[in-house]
Amino acid sequence: MPPISAPRPGPRPRPRAASLPHGPRPAARFAALAAAAALALAATGCGGSSSGGSGGKGETLNLIAMSPPASLDPAKANVGSDNWFVNLAYDSLIHREASGKLVPGLAVMWGYVGNGNTDFELTLREGAVFADGTPVTAQAVAASLDYTRKNGLNVSWLSAIESVTATGPLTIRIHCASANPILPDLFTQVTMAGSVVSPAGLADPAKMGTQSYGSGPYVLDGKATVTGDHYTYTPNPKYWDPSKIKWKKVVVKVVPNPQSALQAVKTGQADALAIGPNQVDAAKSGGLEITKTPAVLMGVNLADRAGTVAKPLSDVRVRQALNHAIDRDAINKALFQGYAQSTTQVSLPGLDGFSAETDKRYPYDPAKAKKLLADAGYPNGFSFPMETQNLLGIDLVTQAVVEQWKQIGVRAEVTTDTTVGQWLGNATSKKFPVLGFGYGGIPTYMLSLDWMLPHATAFNPYASEDPELTRRLAAAAAVPAEQQPALYQEAMRYAVDQAWFVATSRIDGIYAFNPKKLSGFTTGTGYLPDVAWDTTPA
The missing domain is CATH 3.10.105.10 (Dipeptide-binding Protein; Domain 3)
Incomplete structure (x- = not known):
């Protein structure tokens, strides 16, 4: 486990429930582009699913991805193409809504300290635990952030960070050698830099390929998962907000043919997917709704x-x-x-x-x-x-x-x-x-x-x-x-x-979806449809 820096004294941060009026699209890296331009993802509501508005849960949400994840390790996953695989099981410090607003996740308060955008503090949610029952403490979060900034796929985005310090049981100080003005955006579920890994996961990162070590609304069911083919997630009974869990099961199936995925949505076997311009007419003719950004x-x-x-x-x-x-x-x-x-x-x-x-x-x-x-x-x-x-x-x-x-x-x-x-x-x-x-x-x-x-x-x-x-x-x-x-x-x-x-x-x-089966399947600049929190049975 990476060492934790000694506490650094300093003033409290300015409270912020939102950051810059924008957020990163998944990607800057080639993998992020691939997700936005060619990702074909479909969500299927199988069996009888009750309305999310009534407080019930849908039976099974089946997601179709064009390719298997580069990694289930949040630090090494591709922004864009792997978000669904990660976000189901790993809570982020800050959550980004489709509107661009940043709202509390594992962190309930955050902000820059002083001038220059070099020092940043977070206050964590009380009572949150990882799926294995381990408390989400400042020390655990600091260790996870240190791991990500040193081992992540997009380390350049975090390259300004010089130290991550647990300053109290639920408070963290981040010091940057040079200005980094978008730490709140980086710590959302979109970029996954703030997707927190438990101490057990950090102790043996290789296991994150077949098991999940997060505090998210779902956990990976290894017995019902075949790497490269399908990934099954079940509700996390220890999640801090049970109302966020909308489905009794989520299955992500790898289907590389986008035409097959669109056909599945048109025939009612699936509910939503990302499409190319040449598929728009076919999607509309099948009664699907189009959203684009x-x-x-x-x-x-x-x-x-x-x-x-x-x-x-x-x-x-x-x-x-x-x-x-x-x-x-x-x-x-x-x-x-x-x-x-x-x-x-x-x-x-x-x-x-x-x-x-x-x-x-x-x-x-x-x-x-x-x-x-x-x-x-x-x-x-x-x-x-x-x-x-x-x-x-x-x-x-x-x-x-x-x-x-x-x-x-x-x-x-x-x-x-x-x-x-x-x-x-x-x-x-x-x-x-x-x-x-x-x-x-x-x-x-x-x-x-x-x-x-x-x-x-x-x-x-x-x-x-x-x-x-x-x-x-x-x-x-x-x-x-x-x-x-x-x-x-x-x-x-x-x-x-x-x-x-x-x-x-x-x-x-461009996304096409069946509005009769799904609600909350939305997108925006720098935002992919959020199946962990927002996508619910219609």
């Missing part, structure tokens, strides 16, 4: 901003020319059938870095693109190697961009990856100055760790550095929540002006 960003990343491999990219005029050469509206109409909007930024409406005017920074203007290239010394264009991936339609966007670049004399030799492993290897190899991308919408602080700050990642493989951009991001991270959106929007506009990328598409995450 902006979820995924796609385009091309001009990663080699210093011109290490492709010298022309070191000139901002060249990068701007590559933006003006793109007819975004034509691409989105052809590829996404009305379920995508044109954009030039890497943020979504409702997130702190988004501003509507930034969407229009680079109107389609091939003549201007050619002039910019000529002014930069490349009147006949240039060529370079490029990487993309054939997952989720990213390669289709890449192909469309490459074809339009040909009209201004720019030629790309494209390598297309077929697996996530190939993508990670090629994206970080520094062999490809330009990369096709898909990315989930998340707060700018989290996004900056992947894209904008000078350390190597799959989205900034050359560790590009712009001191002015770094300064703007640091300033935004250190101010109170109400001041952050304006500063983050300025930082995003600056990055777009510097043309670090060619964003093209803001794609909707």
Whole structure:
């Protein structure tokens, strides 16, 4: 078990029942994108299920996922694709509602201490216990947070944390070496960084693949679970709020074929799923209701901003020319059938870095693109190697961009990856100055760790550095929540002006569900349908 730091004295935090007016989408990482764009999940109410409004429980909720979880360990699970597997069994410190409001989970009070967003305190709920009966204490939670920040899949999001300290039986102090303004968002069930693991789970993390060690509304039934095929959850009799338990059993079945999943919903065998634009008409014809929200960003990343491999990219005029050469509206109409909007930024409406005017920074203007290239010394264009991936339609966007670049004399030799492993290897190899991308919408602080700050990642493989951009991001991270959106929007506009990328598409995450069988199956920016708390029998 990771050591617990010595207590640190200090003032009490400002009470907060909510944080920034946004929250992370599952994902920033490729796995998070995969969840938003291609996850096909269906919920089935089998047998006689009583209405949630009457205080009764539904018999069985059957969930269909396209792929098995990367891990049942909350720290190592994929944000987005694995949330349902984790959230059923692991309570989070803070709970995010579809509206974006943050409400108490295992923590009943939280807030930053002093100025600069470097110190943060939480007060835990009295009387909460893990499913094995062990009390949820500050020491147990601190140990879980230490484990996650050191071993988690998304450790960069928590990289600013320097220490986690139990300052009392139910109070915790978190100290960051630099400003981290979104700890409340990170500690929700959406990102799972605050999904608390019991001391028994931390003592032997390997067991979390077949057993659950949380304090959530359900527990994993290992005897009724076959890894990679189906996962069965039953109510946790020790849960602190029994009214949150809406079902007598929850089964998550792995079904990789989205067409089969949609057919199951249409025929009444299942109740809800995430679908692609080409499935909307079929879903509607089957009497299903459609709900959608902006979820995924796609385009091309001009990663080699210093011109290490492709010298022309070191000139901002060249990068701007590559933006003006793109007819975004034509691409989105052809590829996404009305379920995508044109954009030039890497943020979504409702997130702190988004501003509507930034969407229009680079109107389609091939003549201007050619002039910019000529002014930069490349009147006949240039060529370079490029990487993309054939997952989720990213390669289709890449192909469309490459074809339009040909009209201004720019030629790309494209390598297309077929697996996530190939993508990670090629994206970080520094062999490809330009990369096709898909990315989930998340707060700018989290996004900056992947894209904008000078350390190597799959989205900034050359560790590009712009001191002015770094300064703007640091300033935004250190101010109170109400001041952050304006500063983050300025930082995003600056990055777009510097043309670090060619964003093209803001794609909707689309869900279809049977309103006669399910209630509370909702989504929003940075939010997936919550089956642990909100989805109930209709």
